[in-house]
Amino acid sequence: MQAIQILTTGGPEVLSLHEIPVPTPGPDEALIRIEACGINFIDTYLREGRYPAPLPYTLGQEAAGIIQSVGFNVSTVKVGDRVAWCGVPGTYAQYAVAPANRLVPIPDEVTSQQAAAAMLQGMTAHYLADSAFRIQSGDEILIHAGAGGTGLLLTQIAKSLGARVFTTVSTEEKAALSRAAGADAVILYTQTDFAAEIKRLTHDRGLAVVYDSVGKSTFEQSLTCLRPRGTLVLFGASSGPVPPFDLIRLSTLGSLYITRPTLKDYIATRADLLFRANDVLQSIGAGTLKLRIEHIYPLADAAQAHRDLESRSTTGKLLLIP
Numbered sequence: 001m002q003a004i005q006i007l008t009t010g011g012p013e014v015l016s017l018h019e020i021p022v023p024t025p026g027p028d029e030a031l032i033r034i035e036a037c038g039i040n041f042i043d044t045y046l047r048e049g050r051y052p053a054p055l056p057y058t059l060g061q062e063a064a065g066i067i068q069s070v071g072f073n074v075s076t077v078k079v080g081d082r083v084a085w086c087g088v089p090g091t092y093a094q095y096a097v098a099p100a101n102r103l104v105p106i107p108d109e110v111t112s113q114q115a116a117a118a119m120l121q122g123m124t125a126h127y128l129a130d131s132a133f134r135i136q137s138g139d140e141i142l143i144h145a146g147a148g149g150t151g152l153l154l155t156q157i158a159k160s161l162g163a164r165v166f167t168t169v170s171t172e173e174k175a176a177l178s179r180a181a182g183a184d185a186v187i188l189y190t191q192t193d194f195a196a197e198i199k200r201l202t203h204d205r206g207l208a209v210v211y212d213s214v215g216k217s218t219f220e221q222s223l224t225c226l227r228p229r230g231t232l233v234l235f236g237a238s239s240g241p242v243p244p245f246d247l248i249r250l251s252t253l254g255s256l257y258i259t260r261p262t263l264k265d266y267i268a269t270r271a272d273l274l275f276r277a278n279d280v281l282q283s284i285g286a287g288t289l290k291l292r293i294e295h296i297y298p299l300a301d302a303a304q305a306h307r308d309l310e311s312r313s314t315t316g317k318l319l320l321i322p
Contacts, residue, residue, distance in 0.1 A: 002322065003093035004302040005056045009049030012306040015059070017299065023090075023097040025071035030100045032083060036116035036296075037091040038062035039305050039318040041213075041238055047306065053089075059302070060091030060320070064106060064115035074100040082106040084115035084277070086123070087264050092302055094322040101270050104277040109285035117149070117293050117317040120263065122280035124235070125153035127266035128211055129161060130276075132259055133231045137162025139208040142198060142225055144218055145238065146183055147174035149317040152292055154211060155181040160288075166201060168194050168218075170312065177292070177315050195221040206230055206254075216240035228254030235261055238312065292316030 001022045006014045025031045043059050045051045064084040067077055077083060083103040090096045106115045128150075129135045135158055143158070145151045146167025158165050159182035167183045169175050175186040185201055187194045198207060206227030212218055213236030222232055234242065250256040267273040283289035294316040297305045301320075308314050 001094040002299060003058045003090075004060070004299060004320075005058050005092075006047055006053075007056050009047065009055075012047070012303040012310075014047060015303040015306065017302075018056075020058075020093075022095045025069055025074075025097050027072040028074060028100055029071045029097050030067050030074060030077055030083075030103060031069045031095060031097050032063070032065040032085075032103075033068050033095055034063045034065040034091060034093060034322050035112035036064050037093075037320045037322070038086070038116045038120055039297075039302075039309060039320060040120050041236060041309065043092075044306055044310055058090040058093055060093070061089055062086040062116060062120045063091035063096060064112040064119075065096075067103075068095070070100065076100050077103050077105075082112065082115075084112075084119050084281075086119040087267070092299065092320060094299075102273065104274065104281070107281055107285045110281050113293060113296070113319060114284055114291055115281060116319060117291050118153075118280050118284055119277065121149040121317060122153055122284070122289070122291075123267060123276040124150050124263050125157050126276045126280055127261070127263065128154055128233060128235065129157045131266055132233050132235070132261045133209045133211075135161045135163050135209070138164070140164045140166070140202055140205070142166045142168070142194075142207050142210045142222070143183075144168050144210070144212050144214045144222070146178040146181075146186060147315040148213070149292065149315075150213065152177065152181045152316060153289065155183050156289055158182075166198060166207075174315055181290075189218075193221075194218075195224050198225040209233060211235065213237075214239045215242050219245075223249070223253055223256060226254065226256055229256065230254070231257040231259065233259055233261065293319060295319070296321055 215237030
């Protein structure tokens with residue numbers, strides 16, 4: 001089978017197409033023929049070596065497809081089932097093996113491309129709004145990267161919960177997408193100091209929560225946007241990691257909270273996984289949660305997909321098709 005692997009860490013140029021054996025499912029595992037796989041920033045961190053991985057390494061952690069065979073002791077899925085999953089390495093490939101208890105059934109009204117696009121970003125948006133900080137009706141919140149895949153989904157979920165949503169984006173095109181997702185006010189951070197604009201928009205009240213996937217370039221100003229006892233949810237670092245930080249500043253800025261969550265801890269049990277995945281997929285199937293799939297690449301073009309993602313010029317979701 002074909003797979004995109006890295007033999008050494010580095011830039012997008014280290015991604016290369018290889019012929020490797022089709023994996024065999026072991027006990028409690030299933031073999032899936034991949035119909036679509038998602039591209040995510042965590043893939044770039046692994047490619048760069050920011051997150052260590054054994055080499056050679058097949059990238060990708062999110063996909064959807066059809067079960068081809070199952071190993072011993074598998075009862076939750078069967079051959080022919082359409083399933084989606086995330087958090088299991090090796091999805092930039094034509095086939096992958098995954099633990100059966102991490103596979104989620106895809107509703108009939110949801111396509112494999114939609115499912116692959118929704119698993120990581122959809123469940124991330126779900127746990128951010130439901131658990132990392134539980135949004136209440138009337139909360140004023142800020143979402144950085146408002147036109148990204150997670151930002152667009154989080155905006156929709158936050159609005160459904162009754163929040164007043166502010167977002168930051170880099171261009172007028174992205175601003176239009178963010179508004180279409182329901183944002184109440186969109187700030188072009190390339191033209192306006194977002195922290196000063198938030199103070200103006202809230203009449204200096206400050207925000208209940210800031211959702212920050214950007215990291216280094218937004219972290220300090222994000223803190224100043226919060227009301228006393230507000231929460232900064234730092235769930236990514238697309239601009240680079242946040243430098244060391246003196247915790248006493250949380251006190252001086254108003255007894256603030258910071259959390260650095262990751263999806264795997266919010267879907268650690270099968271019950272949590274099914275709760276979040278089913279909620280997201282059923283909302284997509286019903287049309288109440290709308291995905292934006294911006295670009296679909298053939299598997300061999302994974303390097304270009306990474307370049308596009310890291311340019312921060314993309315909106316919505318990027319997919320690979322084996």
